[in-house]
Amino acid sequence: MRWPETTTLLLRADDGVLHVTLNRPDARNALNALMIDELDAVFDAIAASREVRAVVLRGAGGHFCAGADLKEVIAGGLKAPAPGEADPIEAWSRRFGAMLRKAGQLPAVLIAVCEGAVLGGGLGFSCVSDIAFAQVDAKFGLPETTRGLPPAQIAPFVVERIGLTQARRLCLTGAQFRGREALALGLVHECFDDETELQTRLDASLEQILHCAPQANAVTKDIILKVARMDMDAVLDDAARQFARCVRGPEAPEGIAAFMQKRAPKWARGT
Template sequence: MDLPETTTLLLRRESGVLHLTLNRPDARNALNATMVAELNAVFDAIAADATIRVVVLRGADGHFCAGADLKEMMAGGLKAPTAGEADPVERWSRSFGAMLRKAGSLPAVLIAVCEGAVLGGGFGFACVSDIALAHREAKFGMPETTRGLPPAQIAPFVVERIGLTQARRLCLTGAQFRGSEALALGLVHACFDDEAGLQAQLADTLQQVLRCAPQANAVTKDIILKVARMDMDAVLDDAAAKFAVCVRGAEAPEGIAAFMQKRQPRWAS
């Protein structure tokens, strides 16, 4: 499936891996309305394309994402809508939450490369990723409350990622911290010190993901994400039905045969 044309994103496909780069370097890759709309469209396309097995999300020129583009938001005007009129600020905010949810629920594995500024919306991307790698000196934080704003669409994903207690501390203080502390919090999974270290970790991570069957990974991710969002019996019933479909699908016979024959399954070779 073709990916949409974009002006704020760089897209590069490579053997089942889509490298998606936020590309507003002059603004430290801050999210404006155009970027949010383009990300929503790209995530819709990825979700419909089974050939994309991994998405590597990174920012251009050494910064991941500095959050929302507040200059653009303020320039757009803050006049309250008239009766019966949709609130454009509310609509923009909600579109950002929709984008984060799409990113987190992609059938493909989402790897976030966190370096430089990982603030606000960038912090949100780290929280919805399946795997997050961080530069040891990357700067994480949610400064929204220091700007007189709530991290409205980000906070729920922060709670899911690191728990209520730490989410309350970070959201209500606007505290900023480095990648090494993000690792200790469980926000990210590994740290790197330089580009060579990142590329080594990324190559190893991609190798591990790509040896897993793509449909099995997509189904597993769907089951995991339903925990705490559905009644546990409903989660287990749904998981059992998905397991039965996978047993009778194309991947399980190949994966089991490869294991018995001591070879790589075809999706990993």
């Protein structure tokens, strides 16, 4: 698979796993327009690939992501556009939201490694991930309102992740908190103290993912994500259709045969 050329991201493919590292360490990996565009292109490539079964999203230099690059937002122009003109700030914001939603809808399993600054958009990435790990001293928060801004493209994903009651508290106070509280809130799934513990937990999760059939995982994720967005009967009707397609597809016969023969299926790592 040929991946897009990037300057704000580091990409490393390894046995069905794509490691994507946000690489603006001098800015604590704050999101500028170029990084948003490059993430968008990489996510498109992942969605089109049959090779990638898991994506590990991490930040360079000890920080995950400090949110939006506000210097660039302001540089977009504070003067309101003339009637009929496109608003560059509105377009910037909406493009970020579209990219964040695309990350959450990837057919591959998305793993977020949260350490250092996990603020604004960085917290948004944790909300759209399938699995999130947090370093115990990582600093989470939605500081937008303390800067006179709403977390406009992030708040909806926070509500989906942890529910309305806690989302209201976090979004309306600008409170910052550490990794263990993020775990208690349900923002992340596991905490780690150091790199050694992270690698142990990450390797265990990747091993589990790579023993699952990739198309079955993609279909399962699609069903799960529809629950909050569609009438339940429509979700179940669609799930039944996808189940039938999977039964007649290539993975189910192999998976059932492997189970009956007490062996690993062909898609499992190491077979």
